[in-house]
Amino acid sequence: xxxxxxxxxxxxxxxxxxxxxxxxxAKVSREHPEEFLTTSVEGTDxxxxxxxxxxxxxxxxxxx
Amino acid sequence: xxxxVPGNPSPxxxxxxxxxxxxxxxxxxxxxxxxxxIWGLGVGIVLVGEYMGWNFSVQKGGMFGALIAAxxxxxxxxxxxxxxxxxTSTVAAAGGQYTQAKHMxxxxxxxxxxxxxxxxxxxxxxxxxxxxxxxxxxxxNHLGYTGDVNQxxxxxxxxxxxxxxxxxxxxxxxxxxxxxxxxxxxxxVVLFVSTQGWNPDAQLHxxxxxxxxxxxxxxxxxxxxxxxxxxMWYYLGIEGTCQAAEECRSAAxxxxxxxxxxxxxxxxxxxxxxxxxAGTLPWQYLGVSITPLFDTALVNAxxxxxxxxxxxxxxxxxxxxxxxxxxxxxxxxSMGRDNYLPAWFGAIHPRYRTPFRAILFxxxxxxxxxxxxxxxxxxxxxxxxxxxxxxxxxxMYSFMVPNMFRFRKLWPVGVLHRGYTHPLHxxxxxxxxxxxxLVLFATFLGYGTTLVTLVIFYLLASIWFVLFxxxxxxxxxxxxxxxxxxxxx
Numbered sequence: 001x002x003x004x005x006x007x008x009x010x011x012x013x014x015x016x017x018x019x020x021x022x023x024x025x026a027k028v029s030r031e032h033p034e035e036f037l038t039t040s041v042e043g044t045d046x047x048x049x050x051x052x053x054x055x056x057x058x059x060x061x062x063x064x
Numbered sequence: 065x066x067x068x069v070p071g072n073p074s075p076x077x078x079x080x081x082x083x084x085x086x087x088x089x090x091x092x093x094x095x096x097x098x099x100x101x102i103w104g105l106g107v108g109i110v111l112v113g114e115y116m117g118w119n120f121s122v123q124k125g126g127m128f129g130a131l132i133a134a135x136x137x138x139x140x141x142x143x144x145x146x147x148x149x150x151x152t153s154t155v156a157a158a159g160g161q162y163t164q165a166k167h168m169x170x171x172x173x174x175x176x177x178x179x180x181x182x183x184x185x186x187x188x189x190x191x192x193x194x195x196x197x198x199x200x201x202x203x204x205n206h207l208g209y210t211g212d213v214n215q216x217x218x219x220x221x222x223x224x225x226x227x228x229x230x231x232x233x234x235x236x237x238x239x240x241x242x243x244x245x246x247x248x249x250x251x252x253v254v255l256f257v258s259t260q261g262w263n264p265d266a267q268l269h270x271x272x273x274x275x276x277x278x279x280x281x282x283x284x285x286x287x288x289x290x291x292x293x294x295x296m297w298y299y300l301g302i303e304g305t306c307q308a309a310e311e312c313r314s315a316a317x318x319x320x321x322x323x324x325x326x327x328x329x330x331x332x333x334x335x336x337x338x339x340x341x342a343g344t345l346p347w348q349y350l351g352v353s354i355t356p357l358f359d360t361a362l363v364n365a366x367x368x369x370x371x372x373x374x375x376x377x378x379x380x381x382x383x384x385x386x387x388x389x390x391x392x393x394x395x396x397x398s399m400g401r402d403n404y405l406p407a408w409f410g411a412i413h414p415r416y417r418t419p420f421r422a423i424l425f426x427x428x429x430x431x432x433x434x435x436x437x438x439x440x441x442x443x444x445x446x447x448x449x450x451x452x453x454x455x456x457x458x459x460m461y462s463f464m465v466p467n468m469f470r471f472r473k474l475w476p477v478g479v480l481h482r483g484y485t486h487p488l489h490x491x492x493x494x495x496x497x498x499x500x501x502l503v504l505f506a507t508f509l510g511y512g513t514t515l516v517t518l519v520i521f522y523l524l525a526s527i528w529f530v531l532f533x534x535x536x537x538x539x540x541x542x543x544x545x546x547x548x549x550x551x552x553x
Contacts, residue, residue: 002209003204003209003211003213006200007213007214007217007218010214010217010218010220010221011217011220011221013221013224013225014217014220014221014224017224017225017227017228018224018427020228021227021228021231021420021424022424024231024420025420025421025424028413028414028415028420029411032414034408034411036091036414037091037411037412037414038401038407038408038410038411038412039090039091040090040091040092040093040401040410040412041090041092041544042156042157042158042163042310042401042544042545
C-alpha cells in the first residue's frame with residue numbers, strides 16, 4: 001500500500017516540477033529580450049587578471 | 065522590451081546580476097564556487113562506481129585483475145587530472161575540454177569534444193537514474209513488499225528533482241552534492257574501520273588469493289586486459305570538474321585544488337573498496353554483485369554499518385546524477401553560446417544565473433535513455449548505455465593528448481600564468497595516450513559493435529556540423545582568453 005502511495009507521489013511531484021520549470025522558462029523567455037538572455041561571455045579568472053596577481057605571479061618578479 | 069511582474073526580477077534587480085563588460089552589460093554564470101564544491105562535483109560523479117560497477121572487473125579478470133585495473137586506470141586518471149588542472153586553471157570557462165579544444169585545435173574538434181562530454185554525462189545520468197529506481201525497488205523488498213515497484217515513477221522523479229535543483233542555482237546544487245558525497249566517502253572508511261582492515265587476520269580473508277592462481281587470476285593476463293574496461297568505473301567523471309570553471313570564484317585556485325584532492329580521494333577509495341570486498345566475498349559472487357560494498361557490509365558488519373552503506377549507495381547515485389546534469393548542461397550551453405548549436409541554448413536565467421534551457425532540453429534525453437532498458441524489458445541495455453558513456457570519455461581522453469602538447473608548444477611555461485603547472489611533461493600525456501589506447505582496445509573486445517556504432521554516430525554528427533552549422537560559427541570570436549599571442553604566430 002505504502003509503495004503505491006509513494007509511486008503516486010513520485011508521479012505528482014515529477015509532474016509539478018516539470019510544469020514549474022517549463023512555465024518559468026517560458027515566462028523568462030517572454031519577459032526578457034533574447035539578446036539579453038544570450039549575452040554571456042566566457043569568464044576570466046580574477047586571480048590571473050588583477051594587477052596585484054599579475055605582479056605576484058610574474059616569473060620576473062619571483063626571480064628578483 | 066522587459067516588463068515587471070510580481071515574482072519576476074525587474075530590470076533593476078537584474079542589473080546587479082549582470083556584469084559590466086566594457087560598455088555593455090551582460091548576464092553571466094554566478095561565480096560562487098570554491099575548491100570544496102569542485103571536489104564534491106568531481107568525486108560525486110564518480111563515487112557511485114565504487115559502490116557498484118567496478119566489481120564487474122572481478123568477473124573479467126579475477127581479484128588481482130581488478131586490483132591491477134584499479135592501479136593502471138588510476139594512473140590514466142591521475143594523468144587526466146594533472147593535465148586538466150593545468151589547462152583549465154587558465155581556461156576559466158564553462159565547457160571545460162570543449163573550450164580547450166576550441167582554443168587549441170579548432171571548431172570541428174571542439175564540436176566533437178562537446179558532443180563527447182554531453183553524451184558521457186547524459187548517459188551516466190540515465191544509468192544513475194535507472195540504478196536509483198532499482199535501489200528503491202530493493203529497499204521496498206527489504207521492507208517486506210513483494211509486488212513490482214513501478215520503476216518509471218522513480219526514474220523520472222530522480223531526474224526531475226535533480227534537474228529542478230540545477231535549474232534553481234549552482235551554489236545550492238553543488239553544496240548538497242559536496243555533503244552527500246562526503247557522507248558516501250566516509251561510509252567506505254567506516255566499513256574499513258569496522259572490518260579492522262589494518263589487521264588482515266581479524267575479519268578479512270586473503271589466503272585463498274595468495275595460494276591459488278585460479279582464485280587470483282582465473283583468466284590470466286587476457287583477463288586483466290578485459291578488466292580495464294570496468295576499472296574505469298573507479299574514476300570515470302573526475303574530469304567533470306572542468307565544467308564548473310566559469311562558476312568558480314577563482315578557477316586558477318579551485319580547479320587544481322578540487323581536481324587533485326578529488327583524484328587522491330578516489331585512488332584511496334578504490335583501493336579501500338577493493339581491499340574490504342576482496343577480503344570478504346568470493347570472487348565468483350563479487351564479480352556479479354549489484355551492490356558489492358553494501359553486500360560486504362551485510363556480511364562483515366551488519367546493523368548500523370550496513371544501513372550507512374545503504375545510505376551511501378543512495379547518496380553516491382544521487383550525487384553522480386546531480387553532477388552529470390550540471391556538467392552536461394554546461395557543455396551544451398557553451399556550444400550554444402558559440403553557435404555550434406542554436407544560440408537559443410546559450411541563454412542564462414536572469415534570476416538563478418544557470419543555463420536553464422540547456423538543463424531543460426537534456427531532461428527528456430536522459431529520461432529516454434534511462435527508461436529504455438525497462439521499456440524494452442532488456443536490463444542488459446543498461447550496460448550498453450554505460451558503455452556509450454565510457455567510450456565517449458575515452459575518445460575525449462584521446463583528444464587531451466595532442467591538446468596538451470599543443471598548449472605547451474603555443475604557450476610554454478613562463479609565457480602564460482598558470483594556476484597549476486603539472487610536472488614531467490610530456491610523460492603524463494604519453495602515459496595517458498598509451499593507457500587510453502589499451503582501455504579502448506579492451507572495450508573493443510567486449511563491446512566492439514557499440515564502439516563502431518558510436519564512431520559512426522560522431523562521424524554523421526561531424527558531417528552535419530560541417531554542412532549546416534559551421535557557417536554560423538564566428539571564428540574571429542572563438543578566442544576569448546586574455547592570453548598573449550601564441551608562440552610562432
